[in-house]
Amino acid sequence: MFLLGVDIGTTGSKAVLIDDVGGVRAEATTEYPMFTPRPGWAEQNPEDWWQATVTSIRRVLAGTKGEGVVGIGLTGQMHGLVLLGVRGEALRPCIMWNDQRTAEQCAEITRRVGRERLIQITGKPALTGFTAGKTLWVREHEPGVYARAAHVLLPKDYVRYRLTGALLSDVANASGTNLLDTGRRQWSEEMLRALEVPRTWMPDVYESPVASAKVSQEAARITGLAEGTRVAAGAGDQAAQSIGTGIASEGIVSVTIGTSGVVFAATGKYVTDRTGGLHAYCHANPGTWHLMGVTLAAGGSLRWFRDTLADTEREQAAASGRDAYEVIDEAAGRVRAGSEGLLFLPYLSGERTPHADPDARGVFFGLSLRHTRAHMARAVLEGVAYSLKDGLELLCALGVSCGRIRVSGGGARSALWRQVMADVFNADVVEVNVTQGAAYGAALLAGVGAGVFGSVREACDKTVRETGVTRPGVATEVYGDYYLRYRALYPALKGEFAELARAVARN
Numbered sequence: 001m002f003l004l005g006v007d008i009g010t011t012g013s014k015a016v017l018i019d020d021v022g023g024v025r026a027e028a029t030t031e032y033p034m035f036t037p038r039p040g041w042a043e044q045n046p047e048d049w050w051q052a053t054v055t056s057i058r059r060v061l062a063g064t065k066g067e068g069v070v071g072i073g074l075t076g077q078m079h080g081l082v083l084l085g086v087r088g089e090a091l092r093p094c095i096m097w098n099d100q101r102t103a104e105q106c107a108e109i110t111r112r113v114g115r116e117r118l119i120q121i122t123g124k125p126a127l128t129g130f131t132a133g134k135t136l137w138v139r140e141h142e143p144g145v146y147a148r149a150a151h152v153l154l155p156k157d158y159v160r161y162r163l164t165g166a167l168l169s170d171v172a173n174a175s176g177t178n179l180l181d182t183g184r185r186q187w188s189e190e191m192l193r194a195l196e197v198p199r200t201w202m203p204d205v206y207e208s209p210v211a212s213a214k215v216s217q218e219a220a221r222i223t224g225l226a227e228g229t230r231v232a233a234g235a236g237d238q239a240a241q242s243i244g245t246g247i248a249s250e251g252i253v254s255v256t257i258g259t260s261g262v263v264f265a266a267t268g269k270y271v272t273d274r275t276g277g278l279h280a281y282c283h284a285n286p287g288t289w290h291l292m293g294v295t296l297a298a299g300g301s302l303r304w305f306r307d308t309l310a311d312t313e314r315e316q317a318a319a320s321g322r323d324a325y326e327v328i329d330e331a332a333g334r335v336r337a338g339s340e341g342l343l344f345l346p347y348l349s350g351e352r353t354p355h356a357d358p359d360a361r362g363v364f365f366g367l368s369l370r371h372t373r374a375h376m377a378r379a380v381l382e383g384v385a386y387s388l389k390d391g392l393e394l395l396c397a398l399g400v401s402c403g404r405i406r407v408s409g410g411g412a413r414s415a416l417w418r419q420v421m422a423d424v425f426n427a428d429v430v431e432v433n434v435t436q437g438a439a440y441g442a443a444l445l446a447g448v449g450a451g452v453f454g455s456v457r458e459a460c461d462k463t464v465r466e467t468g469v470t471r472p473g474v475a476t477e478v479y480g481d482y483y484l485r486y487r488a489l490y491p492a493l494k495g496e497f498a499e500l501a502r503a504v505a506r507n
Helices: 046-060 103-113 115-122 131-141 143-148 155-164 189-195 217-223 237-244 299-309 311-320 324-333 373-397 415-425 438-449 456-463 476-506
Strands: 002-008 012-019 024-031 069-076 082-084 151-153 168-170 204-206 211-214 230-232 253-257 261-267 279-282 289-295 343-345 363-365 404-408 428-432 466-470
Touching: 002 046, 002 155, 002 237, 002 438, 012 046, 012 438, 024 046, 046 155, 046 217, 069 155, 069 237, 069 438, 082 155, 103 115, 103 131, 103 189, 115 189, 131 143, 131 189, 151 155, 155 168, 155 211, 155 217, 155 230, 211 438, 230 438, 237 253, 237 261, 237 279, 237 289, 237 438, 237 456, 253 373, 261 373, 289 373, 299 311, 299 324, 299 373, 311 324, 324 373, 324 415, 343 373, 343 476, 363 476, 373 415, 373 476, 404 415, 415 428, 415 466, 415 476, 438 456
Parallel strands: 002 069, 069 230, 168 204, 253 404, 404 428
Antiparallel strands: 002 012, 012 024, 082 151, 211 230, 253 261, 261 289, 279 289, 343 363, 428 466
């Protein structure tokens, strides 16, 4: 008896097959491209998601039979806008979570609803990453497409549609659209009326573990799964990631470093941050919520460094059969904490927490003749940690205990980055036995929907355990000093970021 989790990520579709006690039996990832037609834009082709998902599913099923899968859970990148026509066809590429084109539409949403009321209803301000602003952008800039629209879906829900034929979502993912009443866990009629978005476009929403659809005959033929296999409602990637690291209730804070970086804390009641720096969502565990802060380019900053500046390290890795990140990590580890005064602002995709600014850009500050690529690599690791600390500071201000933090995602595999985080956060950084992240969490949700586990909490307790801890070291004081310098940079540069954005638009 197996459970299948599928994660429609930013760079690829990942499938993870686990058994009924949480053991990972197989996993596979199939990549797809992201397109940037203009600076600050980010799009993907929904058909690419589906084809990659089929490939990943077939790969993990290669060693077993589809009939052994009793439940499927879906997760994926949040906030993306997928518009379907009346026949279920995608009308345009998906506008992704990291797309920054909708600043004017977000200002219009805030004007119509009011910032305080918007946060009260949806748990967050109107930001360029969220779905509502993208919908208004299409209405204003692509009226022909908008006139043909009949359905709004999120990325993983498009894959569900292709897998089952069902048009639905879950409350955790839907609470990232700026259109859900997050406290009541249902679509907000007030938001939909204010933005003139038809209620009929919005899919029905379910709690994350509910088995709400079944694999269709056609999808069974294509994927190798058994027709009628139950598919849980699932969750957005961060909520599913939290389940995959055992955070189903209050008391544990997590940090995830994937393409983006996330600070996350579960709450037993609906709590909003009036500053708008932290955002409230429905959690994947029914009856709970979570607070989340996001660094848009966390692992994405290191990937940019690898692809753009680390030619020598990539060549060394290729010659030795190693991963380029390992070579970069070793070089950065030879640099003293603080990178000898070199600071990095990881705002390569704009920023969300604590500075909701689509115009913010990445900066190396303090460069001198002394600095090498190794210094720059370490500064990237430290800059991302500083940005995540910004989010943790907001959690602490709301009374959340941040003395022990579970870490996950690709960045957590680096012992150096874990130590940097422990020192910057001045907190214990804890690893868990599960490294498959959101896809694993989606599989656990499928297990609840299929009756393998009695609850989300039971699924976490039976499968996730802590395996190691990194404690703050001697660099804590050094990082405390440099963090103050880091914090001073954005206010000093904010106006220049805006002027630069206007110059780019003119030219």
